[in-house]
Amino acid sequence: MDSLADRLAAVQAGVADAAARAGRDAAELTTVVVTKFHPAQLVRDLHALGVRDFGESRHQEAQPKAAELADLDGVTWHFIGQLQSKKAKQVASYADLIHSFDREALVGPLAGSRVFIQVNLTDDPDRGGAAPQELERLAALAAEGGLDVLGLMAVAPLGEEPRAAFARVRELSERLVRTAPAATALSMGMSGDYADAILEGATHLRIGTAITGNRPVKG
Ligand SMILES: *Cc1c(COP(=O)(O)O)cnc(C)c1O
Numbered sequence: 001m002d003s004l005a006d007r008l009a010a011v012q013a014g015v016a017d018a019a020a021r022a023g024r025d026a027a028e029l030t031t032v033v034v035t036k037f038h039p040a041q042l043v044r045d046l047h048a049l050g051v052r053d054f055g056e057s058r059h060q061e062a063q064p065k066a067a068e069l070a071d072l073d074g075v076t077w078h079f080i081g082q083l084q085s086k087k088a089k090q091v092a093s094y095a096d097l098i099h100s101f102d103r104e105a106l107v108g109p110l111a112g113s114r115v116f117i118q119v120n121l122t123d124d125p126d127r128g129g130a131a132p133q134e135l136e137r138l139a140a141l142a143a144e145g146g147l148d149v150l151g152l153m154a155v156a157p158l159g160e161e162p163r164a165a166f167a168r169v170r171e172l173s174e175r176l177v178r179t180a181p182a183a184t185a186l187s188m189g190m191s192g193d194y195a196d197a198i199l200e201g202a203t204h205l206r207i208g209t210a211i212t213g214n215r216p217v218k219g
Contacts, residue, residue, distance in 0.1 A: 004046065004211070005049055007211050008033075008049055011211050015029060015198065015205065017195075018195035019198055021199065022199045024198065029198065029204075029205060030203065032053045032078045032187075032204060032206045033046055033051050033207060033208070034054075034057070034208030035055065035212060036057045036058060038215065038216065040068045040069055043075075046211075053075075054077055054078065055077075055079075056078070056081070057079070057080050059081075059083075059090065059091050062077070066094040067094070076096045076097065078095065078096070078098075078099060078204075079091050079100065080187075080206055081100060082100055082128040083101070083102075085105045085106060085109065088109035089109040092110050096114065098113050099115075099116045099153040099204075101117050101138075101147065101149075102117065102118045102128060104138065107144075110147055111145055111146040113148070114148045115148065115150065116149075116150055116187045117135055117142070117151075117152055117153065117176075118152075118154065119135060119172060120132075121155070121156065122157045129154070132168075132172055136180070139180040149180055149182070150184075150185040151186050152172060152173050152176065152185075152186055153186075154169045154186075155188075155190070156188070156190075156197075163193075166188055166200035169186060169188055169200070185204060186201050187203070188200070188205075191207050191208055
């Protein structure tokens with residue numbers, strides 16, 4: 001179990017298994033393979049194995065990678081990292097989906113984009129993400145500003161059972177859809193906790209190391 005193809009197959013089997021346990025259709029789940037810190041060639045190798053959804057978290061890395069890989073067919077780029085306000089418009093130029101919309105200052109730069117609202121499940125404001133009580137207001141501002149809000153994104157905090165954290169996101173989502181009925185998607189679940197996320201209703205999984213292997217040390 002050491003090749004890229006083996007690891008990808010193992011995660012696909014894990015996703016299918018969790019979906020079956022949740023009574024859900026695995027075909028309704030999107031697995032975004034997170035390729036941050038890896039060379040463009042890894043994206044090519046994954047594309048050859050059938051992967052089409054790729055996640056990147058740093059603009060300075062994602063922009064040249066997306067440009068270098070523009071010849072690949074049918075790729076959807078997901079931007080999953082914290083967004084600097086002054087870089088957001090550039091990110092929107094190559095990212096098909098942005099998982100980290102989290103504040104009013106990003107409405108203008110991201111006009112026309114498809115976004116998830118990232119919710120911060122910790123008490124630390126530096127973690128990225130909006131506070132839970134901000135979600136309705138942000139969704140309304142986003143809609144007015146011409147963003148297409150798909151739903152919520154979250155990272156399970158350290159020190160909390162992931163399943164409990166994802167259950168909290170599911171509750172926030174149930175509340176949000178009362179005022180933003182189209183915002184039903186849930187981007188949650190990483191290498192270590194994707195099965196829990198699927199059990200709590202995730203629609204978009206962001207999985208890196210379980211598929212790619214360890215990330216190269218950042219330079
Ligand atoms: C890196 C990253 C992931 C993937 O994490 P793994 O543990 O490697 O699966 C998912 N989401 C975000 C926001 C990330 O930054």
